[in-house]
Amino acid sequence: MERRTKTAALGAALLLGAGAPGSAGAAGPAAGEPRAAAEATAPKEPAAKEAAALTGTAGLYRPGHDISFTSDAHLAEKDRMDPAAATGTFRLRHVFPDGSSGWARARVDCLITGGKVAVVTGVVEKSDRWPRGRRVGITVHDTGRHDRLGYSWATQDPRQGDVPLCTSSAPFEKVDGLTGDFRVVPWQPVHR
Template identity: 65%
Template sequence: TEAAALTGTAKLYRPAGDDITFSFDAHLAEKDRQDPMKATGTFRFSHYKGDWGGYAKVKVDCLTTGGKVAVVSGVVVETDVKEFRKARVGVTVHDTPGGDRLGYTWMTADPQKDKVPPCLSGAPFEKVEKGTGDFKVVPWEFVYPTE
């Protein structure tokens, strides 16, 4: 079993036709339950419209979940967008039956100059395109010391 996980893929809703996709494969092993910074995996995002756009692949460095909300962060290891090269970014996902939602750090932080700490992201303000969200969040339960 896993202590926490975030998996799945979705496209963001954009009435202007932008193709924005997020995919997650992030995991926290049971043996690492008390240390979310031992999370492993990757996530990807891309944004294209016409001849413009780019993508990034991120190596996970932290994963926390609570209920149906997950926050994952990591360092960009592959991209064709210079602003994201080697930047730490974070994403928040809300896995909800009414339509998944998503938020990310680069909405308010410049990936080239703002240092995003691990396990940090913004509120899930974006809506996913109807029929595309298949995010699955495995809730994390921190084990509190009894003494």
């Protein structure tokens, strides 16, 4: 019976993933977030030629919580030596054990990657819980289906103001391998 249950759960996860390319059930728009805004922040396939990128969606593994992050951050080839020219968005949604929730969407203002690690910062544009106009950051370690993620507000005192460009915490959270995956395109600076 246990094998049947695992097989059914795996089949359901595959069907949810197949429903919309590049999306996961946990990453849908949060209550109150405009659908058009949520669709505009959905990850896209990276451009053929770009200097760096962090794309994808994943939920965090934290019992009792439903937490998802989505990133669609890109640094164009023409801006290779200027990580602050990165574009895109990242968003998060957090449903707490008591049923309360919060969501935020940030406009990317810096992206830097090294190997399979990416750090992206953005200014919160819309949120029902986090302060608008504040710069926050996320860090992703792309290891396949078991990525790790960190975020600046885990260690930042809110009274200290914004984090600097391309700054976040170490990727200390585990990503739930059934909910999604991040993809990091490594940055290769040009040394002269």
